[in-house]
Amino acid sequence: MDTQKLCALARGLGLVACGVADASACPEPAGVRSSWLAAGMHGEMAYLERNAALACRPGALAPGAIRVVSVAAGYYHPWIDPVPARWWQRDGTAGPGAGGDAQEHGRIAPVRGRVARYAQGRDYHRVLGTALRQMARWMQEQGARVARPWVDATPLAERAWAVQAGLGWLGRHGNLIVPGYGSWVVLGEILTDLPLDPTPPAPRAAAGPGSRCGRCRRCLEACPTGAIVAPGRVDARRCIAYLTIEKRGSIPEEWRSAVGGHLFGCDVCQEACPFNWRAQPAPQAEPGLAAGSSQGAIWQWHPRALTGPHPAVVSILNQDQEAFRRRFWGTPLARPGLAGLQRNAALVLGNSGRPAALGEVVATLRSPQVDEAVKESLRWAAAQLRRGSAAESGRHPPGPAPAAPPAAAPGTGRRNSAPSAGSPSRN
Ligand code: B12
Ligand code: SF4
Numbered sequence: 001m002d003t004q005k006l007c008a009l010a011r012g013l014g015l016v017a018c019g020v021a022d023a024s025a026c027p028e029p030a031g032v033r034s035s036w037l038a039a040g041m042h043g044e045m046a047y048l049e050r051n052a053a054l055a056c057r058p059g060a061l062a063p064g065a066i067r068v069v070s071v072a073a074g075y076y077h078p079w080i081d082p083v084p085a086r087w088w089q090r091d092g093t094a095g096p097g098a099g100g101d102a103q104e105h106g107r108i109a110p111v112r113g114r115v116a117r118y119a120q121g122r123d124y125h126r127v128l129g130t131a132l133r134q135m136a137r138w139m140q141e142q143g144a145r146v147a148r149p150w151v152d153a154t155p156l157a158e159r160a161w162a163v164q165a166g167l168g169w170l171g172r173h174g175n176l177i178v179p180g181y182g183s184w185v186v187l188g189e190i191l192t193d194l195p196l197d198p199t200p201p202a203p204r205a206a207a208g209p210g211s212r213c214g215r216c217r218r219c220l221e222a223c224p225t226g227a228i229v230a231p232g233r234v235d236a237r238r239c240i241a242y243l244t245i246e247k248r249g250s251i252p253e254e255w256r257s258a259v260g261g262h263l264f265g266c267d268v269c270q271e272a273c274p275f276n277w278r279a280q281p282a283p284q285a286e287p288g289l290a291a292g293s294s295q296g297a298i299w300q301w302h303p304r305a306l307t308g309p310h311p312a313v314v315s316i317l318n319q320d321q322e323a324f325r326r327r328f329w330g331t332p333l334a335r336p337g338l339a340g341l342q343r344n345a346a347l348v349l350g351n352s353g354r355p356a357a358l359g360e361v362v363a364t365l366r367s368p369q370v371d372e373a374v375k376e377s378l379r380w381a382a383a384q385l386r387r388g389s390a391a392e393s394g395r396h397p398p399g400p401a402p403a404a405p406p407a408a409a410p411g412t413g414r415r416n417s418a419p420s421a422g423s424p425s426r427n
């Protein structure tokens with residue numbers, strides 16, 4: 001049945017890739033998921049363990065489904081937050097204003113944190129959901145009795161299904177790379193009983209993560225915590241995306257410095273990837289489209305930032321629940337909650353190297369409303385900043401001597417070095 005028409009509709013809705021996989025053929029080799037879980041790499045994300053058996057069984061999620069329609073929505077907006085031309089010379093973390101007492105509009109600039117690109121606008125679950133529902137309606141008009149949209153909250157192995165449906169291939173960083181758009185995409189699916197023609201995987205894609213990377217290993221070398229322990233295998237417990245978004249309570253001390261200026265999520269392995277350096281911008285629906293149309297919805301995802309790429313972290317520390325809700329509701333930054341975001345903000349301040357930030361840290365520590373995990377992070381931040389200012393003035397800080405920097409985790413320690421030799425195959 002006509003997959004082309006469905007995918008033309010998807011592109012018309014602003015999606016950048018679309019394909020169809022046969023639901024009966026599990027695309028993830030046996031053992032990949034179970035060994036990852038057995039090694040505890042999912043951290044506290046217990047739902048992944050609970051739902052592991054469903055990753056390859058669309059029919060169990062939507063009885064009667066025989067096809068997985070997989071789609072990708074692009075989110076790269078070079079005019080809002082371009083990949084730095086010389087990304088390896090960044091400190092991997094700092095936005096404008098971080099590091100040194102930088103000036104902004106003639107004043108001392110506030111410390112700012114980085115927000116991962118996918119999270120800078122409206123919550124993509126809502127945006128992509130609107131487009132998928134529109135596609136599902138069309139499928140029902142074609143006779144589908146089952147047309148069940150899913151975005152992210154699905155137990156499906158979304159990347160593996162996307163490979164099977166021909167959307168692209170997996171990089172060594174584990175992310176799906178779509179020709180022309182790189183890995184700056186999020187994924188969604190529709191499970192259906194419509195007998196759509198399957199679309200074949202891209203050449204060499206089925207060979208698994210890194211199959212088209214050539215000798216390149218930039219992402220593995222760039223990762224600040226050495227979280228990519230093997231091609232496509234990410235130990236979530238040390239991934240900054242997990243630590244700043246999914247982890248509840250305190251972030252373990254061994255990773256706090258590596259969190260650097262990341263307030264929410266992390267794009268370092270993707271920024272290191274040559275497939276992303278010249279990625280096309282996400283297709284922009286025409287501004288001025290009727291609000292509520294699905295194209296309008298894709299557009300609403302991107303406008304210059306509900307959050308911006310680099311929010312001032314003090315503004316987050318000083319927020320109460322009501323202000324947090326007003327500012328971040330409907331964006332991915334709502335996920336860690338106010339306490340989670342404040343905890344991250346405290347670490348960003350502690351890592352800023354800006355002694356002037358100490359006053360804010362101490363003032364927030366005195367506030368009775370602040371959560372205990374946040375206070376613990378603030379105390380850590382205060383100690384970091386005191387050490388920094390003592391080092392600057394050539395004195396030893398009061399209290400214990402500064403800890404030695406954490407030993408470089410395997411695969412790390414070259415984050416600021418020039419890229420190594422070895423190029424990926426072209427997309
Ligand atoms: C849990 C989760 C996380 C965890 C764990 C990540 C991980 N790598 O497992 C954390 C919180 C760390 C995380 C981080 C991020 N995530 Co996340 N995450 C998920 C979620 C909900 C489940 C992933 C999962 O099941 N992991 C378990 C492992 C075993 O599976 P996997 O990594 O997904 O897939 C691997 C296997 O299938 C294997 N594989 C597949 N085929 C084959 C074939 C062979 C031969 C072999 C050997 C292996 C193999 O390789 C795949 C990876 O390369 C998915 C949504 C979903 N339902 O899939 C989103 C998802 C993967 N995340 C997404 C995003 C955007 C991110 C971040 C980029 C966010 C950010 N900027 O901060 C980072 C990227 C970190 C990274 N390098 O992976 C997108 C990825 C889009 C893309 N282009 O690939 C997804 C698909 C959400 C979505 N709907 O768009 N995430
Ligand atoms: S570079 Fe960042 S997002 Fe990528 S694996 Fe490492 S910590 Fe996670």
Ligand code: SF4
Nearest residue numbers: 171172213216219273
């Ligand atoms: S091309 Fe290089 S940076 Fe990109 S995924 Fe492959 S190994 Fe990583």
